[in-house]
Amino acid sequence: MYKKGRAWIELNIGNLKHNIEQFRSLLPFDCALMPAVKANAYGHGAVPVAHALQNEGIHAFCVASLAEGIELRLSGITGEILVLGYTHPAEFSDLIAYDLIQTVIDGDYARQMQDDGRRFTVHVGIDTGMHRLGERWDNMKEIVRIFRMPNLKVTGVFSHLCVSDGQSKEERTYTMQQIHHFECVVEELYRQGFRDFKCHLQGSYGILNYSQCCFDYARAGIALYGIYSAKNDHTKAAVELRPVLSLKTRVESVKTLYHGEGAGYGLTYSARGNRRIAALSIGYADGIPRELSNSGYVLCNGKMAPIIGRICMDQMLVDVTDIPWAKAGDEAVLIGRSGDLEIPAEEVAQWAGTISNEIVSRLGKRLERVVE
Numbered sequence: 387m388y389k390k391g392r393a394w395i396e397l398n399i400g401n402l403k404h405n406i407e408q409f410r411s412l413l414p415f416d417c418a419l420m421p422a423v424k425a426n427a428y429g430h431g432a433v434p435v436a437h438a439l440q441n442e443g444i445h446a447f448c449v450a451s452l453a454e455g456i457e458l459r460l461s462g463i464t465g466e467i468l469v470l471g472y473t474h475p476a477e478f479s480d481l482i483a484y485d486l487i488q489t490v491i492d493g494d495y496a497r498q499m500q501d502d503g504r505r506f507t508v509h510v511g512i513d514t515g516m517h518r519l520g521e522r523w524d525n526m527k528e529i530v531r532i533f534r535m536p537n538l539k540v541t542g543v544f545s546h547l548c549v550s551d552g553q554s555k556e557e558r559t560y561t562m563q564q565i566h567h568f569e570c571v572v573e574e575l576y577r578q579g580f581r582d583f584k585c586h587l588q589g590s591y592g593i594l595n596y597s598q599c600c601f602d603y604a605r606a607g608i609a610l611y612g613i614y615s616a617k618n619d620h621t622k623a624a625v626e627l628r629p630v631l632s633l634k635t636r637v638e639s640v641k642t643l644y645h646g647e648g649a650g651y652g653l654t655y656s657a658r659g660n661r662r663i664a665a666l667s668i669g670y671a672d673g674i675p676r677e678l679s680n681s682g683y684v685l686c687n688g689k690m691a692p693i694i695g696r697i698c699m700d701q702m703l704v705d706v707t708d709i710p711w712a713k714a715g716d717e718a719v720l721i722g723r724s725g726d727l728e729i730p731a732e733e734v735a736q737w738a739g740t741i742s743n744e745i746v747s748r749l750g751k752r753l754e755r756v757v758e
């Protein structure tokens with residue numbers, strides 16, 4: 387089958403390797419990367435990305451759900467796979483069957499696992515200030531109780547930073563406090579004789595802005611894919627990251643729209659002067675935000691083609707008046723490079739009023755993932 391049919395994602399594995407090296411150079415030598423490959427590797431394709439990472443010597447991964455962990459295991463990923471989120475007790479048997487590590491999301495959840503009767507490998511989540519998942523850092527009694535549960539084999543303890551992307555004095559103070567809370571928990575566990583567990587705290591921005599931290603793993607997500615959450619994110623780290631993903635589609639049809647004619651659902655666009663317009667075979671069901679209706683542009687033959695009309699479920703329209711040689715069958719680039727121009731994911735996120743994490747993680751199942 388010709389993979390580049392209708393709409394597709396191209397993965398630049400060379401850029402992924404480059405980003406891995408940048409992160410490795412930033413982190414202490416004994417801190418290993420534990421990439422976040424949840425949400426289909428932020429839309430990139432969990433299986434091809436995880437295998438590329440495994441080929442680079444990475445042996446620990448994190449996912450959001452049990453099903454994501456199973457997908458990786460079935461595809462031949464052999465390292466540790468940590469499920470960061472909630473798993474229903476009715477599905478606990480799959481944790482064992484697929485050798486997955488479950489996050490203990492609080493003390494009550496630990497008791498549920500303990501009472502199940504089988505033995506599970508877990509990492510204990512600690513709430514150091516985000517107040518999402520994790521047992522409270524200052525509830526040391528409960529944390530120790532979890533560590534002592536005979537049916538839980540605790541091989542790790544971790545927390546998550548919630549303002550590590552920010553550079554204000556308040557945000558830096560809050561993050562330093564979270565780091566301190568986490569270190570207090572780890573030290574107390576050591577004092578009580580627990581030694582045989584890994585610690586991890588940082589996501590992408592924790593690595594980029596607090597690279598002096600010294601833990602066993604770092605859970606790099608968005609930045610490992612060469613993408614910043616927002617266009618104007620400033621980080622402390624002197625790294626150069628390269629985008630792994632390009633998003634491309636096909637020009638299906640080109641036609642003339644005469645002065646005053648409307649186009650698309652609701653006729654929200656109307657032509658001023660005669661225009662050449664092109665229909666592209668990608669839409670919001672593929673993850674193109676409907677917020678891009680009548681805003682932003684795509685690249686076609688190295689030139690900008692403004693988006694016109696409403697984004698449809700499976701298609702969208704662009705204005706190619708200034709690209710007279712554009713024709714059916716041409717490629718159009720929604721994220722990535724064409725000639726001398728480039729649309730970064732951060733730019734699309736800004737047009738849509740969101741962060742690039744949301745843009746890429748919503749890229750749909752219909753898009754083929756093509757490894758370049």
Ligand SMILES: *Cc1c(COP(=O)(O)O)cnc(C)c1O
Nearest residue numbers: 422470546589590605606607608
């Ligand atoms: C998603 C996630 C990460 C990765 O975050 P990035 O900001 O994308 O690097 C790390 N840890 C946890 C708990 C997460 O949910």
